[in-house]
Amino acid sequence: MMRRTVLGVLLGQVASALSARTAAQDLISADEFWALYFGNRFLTLARTPKALTGEVRSDEVSGSMVDMVRPVATRQVQIPIEALRAYPFEDERFDIAAALAMPVEAAFLALTRAEYRYRDAAPFSPQRMQELAREAAAAQPGQSSVALTDVRRWLAERIEEPNALQDQVIAALIWFVGERRETGSAGELIRVLERSSHVVGAPEAQVLGSTAVDAAFNALWKINDKSCLPAVLDLMRRFDTTGRWKVAHLFERLLSQEHLLGARLLGDRYVDPAQWQRALSSARLLDPGAAARFDSSSLFWELRLLAARRMPSGNGTALQRLAADEVAPVRKAALKRLDDLGMP
Numbered sequence: 605m606m607r608r609t610v611l612g613v614l615l616g617q618v619a620s621a622l623s624a625r626t627a628a629q630d631l632i633s634a635d636e637f638w639a640l641y642f643g644n645r646f647l648t649l650a651r652t653p654k655a656l657t658g659e660v661r662s663d664e665v666s667g668s669m670v671d672m673v674r675p676v677a678t679r680q681v682q683i684p685i686e687a688l689r690a691y692p693f694e695d696e697r698f699d700i701a702a703a704l705a706m707p708v709e710a711a712f713l714a715l716t717r718a719e720y721r722y723r724d725a726a727p728f729s730p731q732r733m734q735e736l737a738r739e740a741a742a743a744q745p746g747q748s749s750v751a752l753t754d755v756r757r758w759l760a761e762r763i764e765e766p767n768a769l770q771d772q773v774i775a776a777l778i779w780f781v782g783e784r785r786e787t788g789s790a791g792e793l794i795r796v797l798e799r800s801s802h803v804v805g806a807p808e809a810q811v812l813g814s815t816a817v818d819a820a821f822n823a824l825w826k827i828n829d830k831s832c833l834p835a836v837l838d839l840m841r842r843f844d845t846t847g848r849w850k851v852a853h854l855f856e857r858l859l860s861q862e863h864l865l866g867a868r869l870l871g872d873r874y875v876d877p878a879q880w881q882r883a884l885s886s887a888r889l890l891d892p893g894a895a896a897r898f899d900s901s902s903l904f905w906e907l908r909l910l911a912a913r914r915m916p917s918g919n920g921t922a923l924q925r926l927a928a929d930e931v932a933p934v935r936k937a938a939l940k941r942l943d944d945l946g947m948p
Contacts, residue, residue, distance in 0.1 A: 629657060629682040634691040637683045642697060647678060649864040651903055657682045659868065685930045693932040696723050700909060701933060704785060709750045715780065716741060724783070724822075727775045727815050736776035752784055759792050763799060763812070771813035778816060782823025785910065787892075789823070790832035796820035797839050802847025821850055825857055828899070828910050830889035833858065837884065840877045848875045855880045859887065860903040897922050905931040912937035917945050 640646060640660050649658035662677040703723060714720040715737040718730050726733050740758050759777040762770045781789045797820055799812040840851040852874050856865050863869060873879040889895045899911035900922040912926045912934060926938035
């Protein structure tokens with residue numbers, strides 16, 4: 605009862621702090637939209653065939669509970685879909701496909717040589733990531749090649765015997781696994797969350813560091829394995845307030861379609877496991893085909909791109925919709941998938 609009371613008070617503060625709105629919507633450029641998007645500044649966001657509209661914070665935030673309850677000014681913004689479609693999409697923020705095209709072994713080798721192209725920030729500096737990748741590889745004498753299954757195995761071995769000296773290696777390996785965006789990696793990431801300090805009553809000796817845990821949340825967003833979400837929901841029920849907020853933020857990104865399922869929209873339901881249980885039950889996402897079709901209407905272009913790459917045959921309508929997406933990398937992925945499947 606006390607936990608629910610605290611959560612209610614915190615989310616009441618969110619609603620009060622963010623209640624002021626401007627009557628008119630500011631028309632923004634594509635450059636500004638993407639700065640707001642990648643800066644995690646949207647409190648609300650809605651996508652229609654004609655425009656994207658939303659309420660944004662005046663400062664960049666991480667999505668943490670502390671950030672969200674801090675009062676700041678907000679404004680309403682709008683951008684026509686055609687304005688987004690005209691954006692060049694040439695910078696590395698949109699270059700997911702190039703990263704995935706690099707073989708796992710080449711990507712890991714680039715990490716050990718400090719030659720990796722970082723689209724997303726890693727938990728540590730490139731130099732420290734190089735050191736940690738070398739340390740992980742050095743613990744496997746005689747291994748002449750590296751596959752993703754090897755990296756996941758290295759990660760699993762370290763999770764079972766956590767200590768302060770291993771935490772940074774674990775965080776670096778988690779980040780690399782997330783970069784590959786393969787659904788088969790979810791098991792190790794769930795195991796990391798099970799060793800989180802957010803689990804109420806967790807034995808201190810088994811707890812992993814916060815950097816590794818935060819890296820696991822980020823990696824779960826990147827790999828987008830909908831079949832693991834029931835397990836994440838089970839953990840949410842066992843988590844403390846901060847942990848529930850982090851799970852809600854993950855669900856917000858993985859399950860939003862026409863509207864952003866954020867704290868601004870959901871209020872105190874945002875951190876209620878029952879809210880996300882209902883969302884998961886109605887979406888029915890355990891089948892890979894159903895998950896890809898769901899993501900073809902995601903609010904987040906990254907998930908629409910993955911949907912295009914993962915879409916099974918027999919889903920021409922969804923792929924045709926993605927082939928007309930306002931984000932060029934999504935269009936390109938959908939057209940390639942249509943060609944691979946021999947569909948006009």
